[in-house]
Amino acid sequence: MRKKFVIFLNGEYKYSQEFMDRLVSEETICFCADGGANFAFQYGKVPKMIIGDLDSIEKRVLEYYKSKNVLIKKFPRDKDFTDFELILEEINKILGNEDFIEKIFVVGGLGNRLDMTLSNLFLMEKYKNIVFLLEGEEIFYAEKSxxxxxxxxxxxxxxxxxxxxxxxxxxxxxxxxxxxxxxxxxxxxxxxxxxxxxxxxxxxxxxxxxxxxxxxxxxxxxxxx
Structure with missing residues (x-):
């Protein structure tokens, strides 16, 4: 069975609770990149895993997710990949095959920093199931009709x-x-x-x-x- 993922990044959030509740269902597997966990917490969503150097996540949020037995992977601040790409690699490890991925929806992936926004968008060429979501807008990659x-x-x-x-x-x-x-x-x-x-x-x-x-x-x- 193909899986649906939602990744919370640490960008701009202008989503209604209704939008987020419809996006994240019981079957959805959620990941958070460091400060993205703060936003998942605000919307009442519990991720499978939090990944990053943990310098942006609020202490109370981190403690809450620890109490919920959320898997937390801490990486050094100086690393070769962004937190977003580390999550994408983790998803590939879990499934072992990209064919099992239905869609990877990304929220908070745009705004705040132009360098990170562009870096995130160009990752779509490598990970072709990514869809960036704004409320009322979606962005995806295509190389065939x-x-x-x-x-x-x-x-x-x-x-x-x-x-x-x-x-x-x-x-x-x-x-x-x-x-x-x-x-x-x-x-x-x-x-x-x-x-x-x-x-x-x-x-x-x-x-x-x-x-x-x-x-x-x-x-x-x-x-x-």
Whole structure:
């Protein structure tokens, strides 16, 4: 059975309790990166594991999670990987195979520090099941064609991270394309709108960061975690 994960990082948090309660179900496996545990605590969520040098987690939060028998892995402050990547490696160890991962949802992964935000986003190229969530927005990586369902009226943007995206065809959008080549520096793929209940994104080669935004923010029927 494929598993769903939620990772709490130490970035910006502008999520409602309702959003978080729907995201984190009984079947969800949660991890916290150091200070991300403070936010998990605020939302009443108990992680499987806390990883980091533990310089950002509040003492009362740490003691609470210890009392709940949460596994805590402390690393030196000077290390070769971010806490986020340490968690991703831990998930791979637990499962042993990426095929058993349904999705890795990340909250608090953006904002605060530009260097950490960019580092987090580019990890999607290595760990392809990552989805960064804001309330009303999701960000994910794609290197092959895909279809979006039940996202009508969502704003849609593509940020190419490879030098070129070849033969890109968009169907079901306000602005459609038919087999165009797009260079990385182009801005023509931002601020599109999905117009159909099923929209297709087809391309022969390229690497993309895709950003979906619900203009009406949090509407329950759209957010099926």
């Amino acid at each position: 895909f279809v979006l369902k039940n996202k009508k009226n969502f704003e849609f943007s593509i940020v190419p991270i490879s030098k070129n995206v070849e033969k890109l065809t968009l169907k079901g959008f306000k602005f459609e394309t038919d087999g165009i080549d797009v260079k990385r520096e182009s801005s023509r793929l931002v601020s599109n709108v999905i117009c159909e209940n099923e929209a297709s994104i087809e391309f022969e080669s390229g690497k993309l960061i895709v950003i979906l935004k619900n203009k009406n923010l949090f509407i329950k029927k759209f957010w099926r975690f």
